[in-house]
Amino acid sequence: MGTEAYIYDAIRTPRGKQKNGSLHAIKPIDLVAGLLRELLARHPTLDRAAIDDVILGVVSPVADQGGDIARIAALVAGLGQSVPGVQLNRFCSSGLEAVNQAAARVRSGWESLIVAGGVESMSRVPMMSDGGAMANDPATAYDTYFVPQGVSADLIATLEGFSREDVDAFALRSQRRAETAWSGGYFRRSVIGVRDLNGVRVLDRDEHRRPGTTASALAALPPAFAGTGAAAGYDAVALQKYHWVERINHVHTAGNSSGIVDGAALVLVGSQRASADLGLVPRARIVAAAVAGSEPTIMLTGPTPATRKVLEVAGLTAGDIDLFELNEAFAAVVLKWMRDLKLPEDKVNVNGGALAMGHPLGATGAMILGTMVDELERRSARRALVSLCIGGGMGIATIIERV
Amino acid sequence: MPEAPAIRWEHRPDGIVALVLDEPGRVGNTFSAAYRACMAAVLDRLEAERDHITGVVITSGKESFFAGPDTGAVMAADGDPAALTTATRELAGQLRRLERLGRPVVAASNGTALGGGLAIALACQHRIAADAPGIGLGMPEVRLGLLPAAGGLVRAVRLLGIARALSDLLLTGALHTPEQALALGLVDEVVPASGLADHAAAWALRHRDCPPQPWDTAGYQIPGGAPYGAMLASALPVLPSALRANVRGAPAPASRAILAAAVEGAQVDIDNAALIEARYFVRLASGQAATNLTRIYDVDLPGLWDGSAGARSGAVAGALSGPGRGGSTSPRAPSLAWLPPVNPVDGSDTRGQRRALAEPGTWAGSFVRPVLGAYLAEAAAMVGEGVEPATVEQAAAQAGFTWTPLTLADEIGLTVAAAMAAGALPPGGPAAGEPAAGDGAVAASLHGSRGGAVMTRMAKEFGRHGAGSGGGFYCYGSRGEQDRLWPGLREAFGSGSVRPDFAGVQERLLCSAAAQALRCLSAGRVPSVAWANLLSLAWAGFPTWTGGVIQYINQFPGGPEGFAVRVAGLAL
Numbered sequence: 017m018g019t020e021a022y023i024y025d026a027i028r029t030p031r032g033k034q035k036n037g038s039l040h041a042i043k044p045i046d047l048v049a050g051l052l053r054e055l056l057a058r059h060p061t062l063d064r065a066a067i068d069d070v071i072l073g074v075v076s077p078v079a080d081q082g083g084d085i086a087r088i089a090a091l092v093a094g095l096g097q098s099v100p101g102v103q104l105n106r107f108c109s110s111g112l113e114a115v116n117q118a119a120a121r122v123r124s125g126w127e128s129l130i131v132a133g134g135v136e137s138m139s140r141v142p143m144m145s146d147g148g149a150m151a152n153d154p155a156t157a158y159d160t161y162f163v164p165q166g167v168s169a170d171l172i173a174t175l176e177g178f179s180r181e182d183v184d185a186f187a188l189r190s191q192r193r194a195e196t197a198w199s200g201g202y203f204r205r206s207v208i209g210v211r212d213l214n215g216v217r218v219l220d221r222d223e224h225r226r227p228g229t230t231a232s233a234l235a236a237l238p239p240a241f242a243g244t245g246a247a248a249g250y251d252a253v254a255l256q257k258y259h260w261v262e263r264i265n266h267v268h269t270a271g272n273s274s275g276i277v278d279g280a281a282l283v284l285v286g287s288q289r290a291s292a293d294l295g296l297v298p299r300a301r302i303v304a305a306a307v308a309g310s311e312p313t314i315m316l317t318g319p320t321p322a323t324r325k326v327l328e329v330a331g332l333t334a335g336d337i338d339l340f341e342l343n344e345a346f347a348a349v350v351l352k353w354m355r356d357l358k359l360p361e362d363k364v365n366v367n368g369g370a371l372a373m374g375h376p377l378g379a380t381g382a383m384i385l386g387t388m389v390d391e392l393e394r395r396s397a398r399r400a401l402v403s404l405c406i407g408g409g410m411g412i413a414t415i416i417e418r419v
Numbered sequence: 420m421p422e423a424p425a426i427r428w429e430h431r432p433d434g435i436v437a438l439v440l441d442e443p444g445r446v447g448n449t450f451s452a453a454y455r456a457c458m459a460a461v462l463d464r465l466e467a468e469r470d471h472i473t474g475v476v477i478t479s480g481k482e483s484f485f486a487g488p489d490t491g492a493v494m495a496a497d498g499d500p501a502a503l504t505t506a507t508r509e510l511a512g513q514l515r516r517l518e519r520l521g522r523p524v525v526a527a528s529n530g531t532a533l534g535g536g537l538a539i540a541l542a543c544q545h546r547i548a549a550d551a552p553g554i555g556l557g558m559p560e561v562r563l564g565l566l567p568a569a570g571g572l573v574r575a576v577r578l579l580g581i582a583r584a585l586s587d588l589l590l591t592g593a594l595h596t597p598e599q600a601l602a603l604g605l606v607d608e609v610v611p612a613s614g615l616a617d618h619a620a621a622w623a624l625r626h627r628d629c630p631p632q633p634w635d636t637a638g639y640q641i642p643g644g645a646p647y648g649a650m651l652a653s654a655l656p657v658l659p660s661a662l663r664a665n666v667r668g669a670p671a672p673a674s675r676a677i678l679a680a681a682v683e684g685a686q687v688d689i690d691n692a693a694l695i696e697a698r699y700f701v702r703l704a705s706g707q708a709a710t711n712l713t714r715i716y717d718v719d720l721p722g723l724w725d726g727s728a729g730a731r732s733g734a735v736a737g738a739l740s741g742p743g744r745g746g747s748t749s750p751r752a753p754s755l756a757w758l759p760p761v762n763p764v765d766g767s768d769t770r771g772q773r774r775a776l777a778e779p780g781t782w783a784g785s786f787v788r789p790v791l792g793a794y795l796a797e798a799a800a801m802v803g804e805g806v807e808p809a810t811v812e813q814a815a816a817q818a819g820f821t822w823t824p825l826t827l828a829d830e831i832g833l834t835v836a837a838a839m840a841a842g843a844l845p846p847g848g849p850a851a852g853e854p855a856a857g858d859g860a861v862a863a864s865l866h867g868s869r870g871g872a873v874m875t876r877m878a879k880e881f882g883r884h885g886a887g888s889g890g891g892f893y894c895y896g897s898r899g900e901q902d903r904l905w906p907g908l909r910e911a912f913g914s915g916s917v918r919p920d921f922a923g924v925q926e927r928l929l930c931s932a933a934a935q936a937l938r939c940l941s942a943g944r945v946p947s948v949a950w951a952n953l954l955s956l957a958w959a960g961f962p963t964w965t966g967g968v969i970q971y972i973n974q975f976p977g978g979p980e981g982f983a984v985r986v987a988g989l990a991l
């Protein structure tokens with residue numbers, strides 16, 4: 017029988033925006049190395065040689081963030097040559113996938129301390145730059161009815177009957193809750209400002225946010241995916257599969273879609289023994305984790321089956337969960353999840369999400385997990401469930417419990 | 420060299436070898452078994468006598484340069500992918516040997532060059548086309564459900580780049596005049612027909628050093644870039660979606676394979692690209708759709724296909740003696756004059772032409788009208804049952820019908836469409852030779868009557884008469900353009916209250932038209948199986964991949980008997 021897996025810490029960079037963003041001039045490896053050094057600084061008793069592995073999610077693992085950035089970042093950060101590293105990719109869930117794999121390995125008893133997380137510099141390495149058969153191999157894309165995720169999100173809204181007002185209202189809510197969280201200092205413990213090579217401060221806050229957003233400003237934004245949906249034939253492809261739908265209602269805009277940002281996040285995962293041996297204090301226990309597959313053209317409906325699965329694995333019901341966090345890839349994704357699982361609005365994404373703060377693909381899963389660790393502590397609540405929708409039609413979910 | 424060679428060898432005193440493509444007993448040259456054997460011998464000899472050869476000119480002894488693939492061979496080869504792969508690879512390998520002979524090879528295209536003709540020409544260092552009216556150059560294989568093999572697709576991509584090769588040549592199957600081919604870069608020169616051979620020989624003599632093909636030159640890059648190059652990477656995902664949108668989800672195995680072979684081949688060297696091309700070709704050639712399509716073209720009718728002179732042979736007589744010819748002996752050509760020049764490949768037409776389909780009182784109308792009537796009635800019946808109208812339209816489009824039924828019913832007008840439905844022959848049909856039933860005839864079948872009733876109700880109860888009169892199943896904009904489905908349908912018919920299996924909806928549409936066509940055939944309203952197939956494709960808009968309405972029945976699971984059982988089960 018294995019041991020439990022605990023979260024000893026969870027930290028992240030602020031998220032830099034894409035256009036004229038502060039993190040564009042910071043290499044992804046430095047985003048990770050900065051966080052690794054911070055982990056060591058925060059935990060003076062942590063023997064770096066005790067770290068069994070570094071697992072990092074990167075969704076476009078090419079160019080600046082290619083070539084197993086985990087191992088190289090460990091070297092750059094001075095973890096020493098004994099600390100290995102591995103990069104993984106489960107699209108948008110990669111950061112949480114890294115944590116889940118770390119937890120599973122710790123629970124296996126083979127390893128006792130793993131740094132898990134992710135990084136994505138979307139301003140440097142644009143989405144899809146790693147190619148892949150899903151979108152770029154014609155026979156594959158043709159046979160699987162591939163459409164880009166924005167069109168999928170609009171299809172969800174169409175099928176669920178979410179209006180433009182519905183999704184905009186959710187976006188406004190995200191901005192307001194993010195503002196409350198930032199001004200209340202809710203992220204203080206986990207957001208580690210990025211500094212340049214001379215130690216000069218570069219960015220301390222999530223930069224994509226627009227705290228002054230109004231309903232009318234959101235309503236004025238043009239649909240982001242109507243043009244390509246029509247011109248590239250993506251709408252037609254989606255409707256060929258969803259044949260009972262007459263047309264797609266393109267409700268998603270730059271305001272109610274996740275922001276394209278740069279950032280990194282790390283979670284320190286270990287066994288109980290790690291705390292005994294290294295003097296670390298556990299903050300939360302990883303209760304259960306699950307992934308699920310779903311229909312790939314609509315792509316973003318996987319969180320519902322993944323959530324059901326993780327609850328079943330944990331032997332819990334939604335009623336046992338105090339906080340729910342689903343990555344705000346697009347507003348309709350979260351609205352559908354809430355409807356499917358009848359989740360109360362005041363427990364979902366309580367501190368805002370990617371609509372306000374951005375979604376740095378490979379890092380996001382670890383970021384929002386950390387947000388939940390902080391928030392469980394702030395509220396003295398017990399359990400949180402974290403989920404993300406995933407390209408190719410998948411979902412991921414993890415349940416954590418404050419200790 | 421074989422007795423009566425498909426390729427004649429003429430060695431000129433200046434060292435130029437003229438290879439004259441001229442297969443005995445054929446109207447045009449093709450990639451036949453005789454060609455293949457002869458080409459092998461020619462290459463052996465070229466390589467053996469190379470020291471005495473200054474250059475090679477390839478021309479044709481026929482009126483055309485080269486007619487394209489040997490569709491007969493394709494049809495004969497179905498079922499044995501290994502043998503077809505070997506044969507296809509051999510064709511490509513021969514042309515690869517030719518272009519690396521080390522002597523300048525010039526294509527002197529005296530006439531129309533299709534498919535294989537261009538494949539040969541693209542393997543030459545220099546291409547000259549004769550300038551004469553009616554000459555077409557292109558790769559129409561896609562229209563036969565095939566792709567240009569023998570390295571034709573691969574070289575087109577390497578010459579023009581992926582994007583232009585696909586759009587200007589491979590996916591459209593468009594034929595170009597010599598001038599257009601010159602502008603496109605397919606040929607290097609266009610000269611008067613009279614001086615063609617000498618011009619070609621002169622070029623070869625001036626290029627004894629034999630420039631290598633661009634793709635055999637160090638540093639060569641595909642124009643516009645390779646798939647993962649900066650220019651193309653972002654456009655890559657759009658290619659399959661645009662294709663799907665373009666064919667409206669109808670089966671398009673050839674277009675899909677062309678797209679795949681073009682992109683996949685561009686990731687590797689030319690020889691491996693040819694291997695990929697051959698595999699996709701074999702996949703298509705072994706499939707039923709290509710067999711059906713080549714069969715249609717074999718029973719060609721003049722004016723049926725869009726104008727490409729010389730592209731297709733055969734005439735009415737050919738159609739009447741075509742494969743699967745029915746018992747009818749009527750040599751009488753139907754009156755086609757009023758029928759719209761619909762191109763069944765891309766379905767292009769105008770609304771006025773679609774309305775013309777409803778014209779009664781013509782010979783072809785007595786077949787096309789009831790077939791369309793049964794199809795429209797079945798679609799309307801499903802709307803009446805509570806099937807989502809969008810599903811009915813999608814099912815028809817994705818089955819490959821030229822016109823989706825609710826759109827077509829609107830164009831024709833719902834009262835006329837209802838009358839067409841009522842005029843369809845009932846099960847059992849009238850005896851052969853009985854005159855066509857009038858518009859007021861007893862309802863054809865269960866669904867026919869229900870479908871007719873739906874259309875009548877639309878017109879009478881809701882005042883929705885069709886596209887021309889303010890709206891029918893659809894709403895229309897101020898300029899008459901189709902907008903969305905009429906929202907009132909939901910309430911009137913409970914749209915979405917039933918969710919039938921999508922394939923089942925498609926089958927009902929296909930079977931309704933096919934059953935009606937069969938009844939018309941037995942009633943002598945169409946002179947032969949071949950005519951029924953052709954008319955169903957060209958003017959009833961029956962899906963091209965089927966090879967025609969009777970061919971669809973023959974290929975139905977369980978054959979015609981299986982079809983009859985299904986039709987009875989569907990109460991059509």
Ligand SMILES: CC(C)(COP(=O)(O)OP(=O)(O)OC[C@H]1O[C@@H](n2cnc3c(N)ncnc32)[C@H](O)[C@@H]1OP(=O)(O)O)[C@@H](O)C(=O)NCCC(=O)NCCS
Nearest residue numbers: 108165226229233234240269270271273274275276345375
């Ligand atoms: C939707 C999307 C295409 C928009 O991209 P973009 O146009 O670069 O977005 P921007 O953030 O620059 O916003 C565009 C404009 O919208 C306006 N805007 C955006 N959010 C706004 C808000 N909350 N309030 C008011 N205006 C807003 C701004 O005026 C901005 O213009 P600006 O540059 O003048 O400031 C892009 O964000 C996207 O693709 N998101 C999804 C990412 C994704 O798919 N992730 C994976 C999930 S599976």
